Amino acid sequence: MHEPADDGPGHRSRDDGTAMEAEFDTVARWTADAAVELGPDHFLPAACRGSGSPGAMRWLLDRLAVGGRDTMLDCGAGLGGPAAFATGETGARLLLCDPEAGACRGAARLFGLPAVRADSRLPFRSAAVDVAWSLGVLCTVDDQPLLLSELRRVLRPGGRMGLLIYVAAHPPLPEQPEGNDFPTDTVARAMIDAAGFTLHDSATTGDMAAAPPEWTERAVAVQDLLERRHGDDPRWRTAARQSGIMGRLLGDGDLVGTLYHATAR
Ligand SMILES: C[S@@+](CC[C@H](N)C(=O)[O-])C[C@H]1O[C@@H](n2cnc3c(N)ncnc32)[C@H](O)[C@@H]1O
Numbered sequence: 001m002h003e004p005a006d007d008g009p010g011h012r013s014r015d016d017g018t019a020m021e022a023e024f025d026t027v028a029r030w031t032a033d034a035a036v037e038l039g040p041d042h043f044l045p046a047a048c049r050g051s052g053s054p055g056a057m058r059w060l061l062d063r064l065a066v067g068g069r070d071t072m073l074d075c076g077a078g079l080g081g082p083a084a085f086a087t088g089e090t091g092a093r094l095l096l097c098d099p100e101a102g103a104c105r106g107a108a109r110l111f112g113l114p115a116v117r118a119d120s121r122l123p124f125r126s127a128a129v130d131v132a133w134s135l136g137v138l139c140t141v142d143d144q145p146l147l148l149s150e151l152r153r154v155l156r157p158g159g160r161m162g163l164l165i166y167v168a169a170h171p172p173l174p175e176q177p178e179g180n181d182f183p184t185d186t187v188a189r190a191m192i193d194a195a196g197f198t199l200h201d202s203a204t205t206g207d208m209a210a211a212p213p214e215w216t217e218r219a220v221a222v223q224d225l226l227e228r229r230h231g232d233d234p235r236w237r238t239a240a241r242q243s244g245i246m247g248r249l250l251g252d253g254d255l256v257g258t259l260y261h262a263t264a265r
Pocket residue numbers: 024047048049050051052075076077078079080081082097098099100103118119120134135136137140141142147
């Protein structure tokens with residue numbers, strides 16, 4: 001396993017001043033700092049950055065039937081919140097990867113979970129894992145079929161896969177966060193099938209139980225601290241603009257957080 005900030009063989013640098021770098025590298029690093037300052041009970045809410053609620057993660061973990069003997073990959077793990085949640089709920093051994101150094105370092109710092117720095121060309125053996133999930137990642141990658149085919153490659157036949165994809169309900173969208181490409185549900189299903197998966201179940205994040213109030217309060221406390229500390233920084237404003245657009249699209253029903261449960265054929 002690589003050290004958190006090392007370049008994995010599949011890593012393509014995004015050290016390029018884009019909105020994605022601001023959001024997933026710089027702000028991830030700041031978020032880990034803020035969570036450490038606020039204390040360990042803030043780590044999980046701070047570090048679940050695309051996965052929505054514990055209810056959505058539990059829905060997937062139940063369907064994926066993750067157990068303590070499984071090796072599970074979190075692809076695009078961000079700050080490691082969902083991976084820490086999964087290992088806490090199931091006892092599975094988690095592997096993490098993400099292209100951004102700030103995210104990989106944060107996962108190690110907050111949860112002691114080492115992450116390989118890699119993008120869609122996953123630096124793992126074929127058929128190496130029993131379960132994989134990728135939460136809020138697919139719409140941020142350039143080549144979505146490549147990421148899905150790589151997930152298929154590293155899963156053993158019959159292995160289970162969970163996705164959270166933000167799907168476009170009525171394209172074209174009225175506005176678009178930079179660097180994102182949202183498939184429709186029909187296109188997402190076709191891509192999942194074409195990559196060699198059989199789809200079993202799906203649900204929308206709106207169907208899931210709301211996060212407990214203390215989870216939401218802690219997530220808000222982290223956001224408030226970040227805003228106070230970095231509110232004047234252009235990288236914060238870029239990331240805040242991105243999440244503002246996401247919030248409006250989700251609030252207006254233009255985007256729908258959709259969970260998919262599939263197995264590798
Ligand atoms: C919205 S965040 C979600 C993070 C985490 N899955 C969660 O739910 O908290 C999207 C993550 O995908 C990562 N990412 C972007 N392109 C990727 C790629 N090609 N392969 C794997 N991860 C990627 C980003 O660096 C970022 O950490």
